[in-house]
Every structure is written in structure tokens, then in C-alpha cells.
Amino acid sequence: MQRGFFKIWYKVDKSRSWSRGLEYRGLMASILQHHDLKYLSHFHGHEIPVGSIAVVVSAWAMEIGIDRLKLTRMLNTLAGDNFITVQNMNNRFCMITVVNYNRYQTQIDDDAQPMNDQRPTDDTTDEQTPIREKDNIYSDNFLEFATAYQKYQTKTHGAKAPKPSNRLYRRGAETVGQLIKIDGFEFGYIRDVLFWAQKDEFWQSKLLSLSSLRKKTKGAEGLMKFQNVAVAYDAQRHSHGSSPQITTDASAVYGRKLG
Numbered sequence: 001m002q003r004g005f006f007k008i009w010y011k012v013d014k015s016r017s018w019s020r021g022l023e024y025r026g027l028m029a030s031i032l033q034h035h036d037l038k039y040l041s042h043f044h045g046h047e048i049p050v051g052s053i054a055v056v057v058s059a060w061a062m063e064i065g066i067d068r069l070k071l072t073r074m075l076n077t078l079a080g081d082n083f084i085t086v087q088n089m090n091n092r093f094c095m096i097t098v099v100n101y102n103r104y105q106t107q108i109d110d111d112a113q114p115m116n117d118q119r120p121t122d123d124t125t126d127e128q129t130p131i132r133e134k135d136n137i138y139s140d141n142f143l144e145f146a147t148a149y150q151k152y153q154t155k156t157h158g159a160k161a162p163k164p165s166n167r168l169y170r171r172g173a174e175t176v177g178q179l180i181k182i183d184g185f186e187f188g189y190i191r192d193v194l195f196w197a198q199k200d201e202f203w204q205s206k207l208l209s210l211s212s213l214r215k216k217t218k219g220a221e222g223l224m225k226f227q228n229v230a231v232a233y234d235a236q237r238h239s240h241g242s243s244p245q246i247t248t249d250a251s252a253v254y255g256r257k258l259g
Contacts, residue, residue, distance in 0.1 A: 008032075008104075017081040023066075027074055028083065030064055031096060032104055039166040040143065044092055049140075050170065051101030056093050141187075146172030146210050149194065153208050156198070161208045172210030179213065179226060193226070193233045203229055 008029075017024055031037070034053045041047075043054035057075075061068040075096065079086045087095045098104065147169040153161040162168055179185045194210075197203040206225075207213070213226040223231075 015081075015083075017078055017083045020077070024074060024078070027064075027071075027078070031084065031098060037098065037101070040170060041166060044089070046089055046095070048095060049097075052095050052097040054089070054093050054095050142173035142176045143169060145191065146170075146176060149210055152198065157205065157208060160205070168209070168211070175211045175213050183214070183224070183226075185226075185230075189230075190226070193230050196233050196236075197229050200232070203232065 017028060031053065036048065036053050037051060040050055041054070046054070048054045057072055058068045061071040064071075066074075075084070075086050075094075078084050082099055084099060085097045087097070089095055150162070150164060150168055150172060154164050176187070176190060179190055180187055194207065197207050207229065214224050216222050216224055217228060
């Protein structure tokens with residue numbers, strides 16, 4: 001089982017919501033530790049984004065041992081404190097969103113990594129390597145791209161590709177964001193390189209997971225996997241002049257343009 005945690009700063013005692021007493025503190029902790037809060041999910045056909053949970057208030061009240069009307073009142077109070085937002089979804093359920101959700105999340109520090117640096121290295125497990133909060137960049141556009149990319153890999157490579165999951169898609173989106181924010185690549189260029197690689201005889205089976213793109217390769221250069229792919233892409237593009245005979249249009253791969 002993957003362990004994890006969320007942050008509660010010492011300065012939380014200055015929070016209006018926290019000052020309301022033990023019941024409110026318990027409700028805040030229940031929301032923050034909710035399993036579905038960390039993943040993109042769906043409920044009754046509605047997409048529930050990361051940082052949000054879907055609840056049927058009456059059922060949730062029974063689960064956590066509190067009167068439904070009291071729970072509704074407490075949720076509205078937390079919303080008034082700007083700790084959460086509460087959205088009624090067609091009177092079928094409520095979507096609770098934690099305001100500034102990322103501020104409550106953190107990753108394992110270096111001293112909490114497995115001993116002897118036994119970190120995952122292959123495409124199927126690299127998605128579980130933590131991304132530090134300060135390096136995290138995320139958008140729905142990246143998530144859409146990562147989801148389409150991984151589904152294509154699964155369709156093309158079957159069991160050799162990582163098992164599809166919301167976590168895999170999010171990790172891929174975060175990695176794409178890092179390539180942009182930290183490494184300075186443009187989103188359009190990243191897509192062109194990856195679309196080309198999916199059709200390249202050598203690279204098509206070596207990029208099964210987006211989350212492995214920033215992994216450093218062995219050798220004197222110490223380049224990231226994406227940099228090695230980009231070098232090959234640029235070399236072929238230049239060898240064919242300004243109009244390379246390669247696929248760079250997303251619609252040719254996914255049936256529609258992304259981004």
C-alpha cells in the first residue's frame with residue numbers, strides 16, 4: 001500500500017475554521033484525508049477533479065457519525081470560512097472542493113526514500129516516484145494530453161504498457177508540466193516529439209509511461225530520456241529539411257487535436 005500524508009501547519013491555530021473546536025477540526029481532517037481527494041474521479045457521470053470529493057450528505061453523515069442537518073450546517077460554515085466550496089450537483093450529490101488544495105499536500109523528503117536509493121526505474125513503476133510540491137505544475141490541458149497518450153499506449157502495446165489509472169494520468173500530466181516549467185521545453189514541441197516517437201521503430205516501445213520522461217539515462221551526457229528522444233527527432237527533422245516526413249499532428253494519432 002502506498003503511504004502518504006497531508007500537511008497541517010503549526011500556524012493552523014490561527015485559522016478561523018480550526019478555532020471552531022474539535023468537531024470542525026475532525027471534519028477538516030476527514031475531508032483532507034479522503035482517498036478520492038487525490039485523484040481525478042467520476043461520480044454519477046460527473047467528473048470530480050483532483051482536490052474535490054463527491055458526497056451524498058445523508059450517507060456521509062451516517063458514515064462519520066453526525067446528524068445530517070448538523071453536517072450540512074458545518075460544511076456551510078467551512079465554506080463561509082473559505083476552507084472549502086460546496087456545490088449542489090442537480091440535487092443528486094454535493095461536490096466539496098478544498099480551496100488551495102495543493103497547499104495541504106507534500107511529498108516524502110529525501111531521508112524518507114527507500115534505503116540504498118532503491119527507487120523505481122522502469123516505465124511501469126516510475127509513475128510512483130514522488131514529485132516535490134515546488135516542482136509541481138499541473139493543468140487540465142496536460143491531463144487531457146497525458147490521458148490520451150496513455151490510453152493510446154495501452155491500446156497499442158497492451159499489457160506491456162502501464163495499467164491505466166487516474167494516478168498514472170496525473171503523474172504524466174505533472175511530468176509534462178515539469179518539462180515545461182523546469183526544463184524549458186514548449187508544450188507544442190513536447191507533443192510533436194512524442195507523437196513522432198509513437199511511430200518510430202526504435203522509440204515506440206520505450207516511452208510507455210510519460211512519467212519516465214525526466215529520468216536520467218546512463219552515460220557521460222546524463223541526458224533525460226525525453227532529451228534523447230528529442231535529439232533523435234531533431235536529427236530526422238533536419239535530415240528531411242524544414243518539412244519532415246513524420247507525423248506531428250495529434251489528430252493523426254488520437255483522431256483530434258489536443259491543446
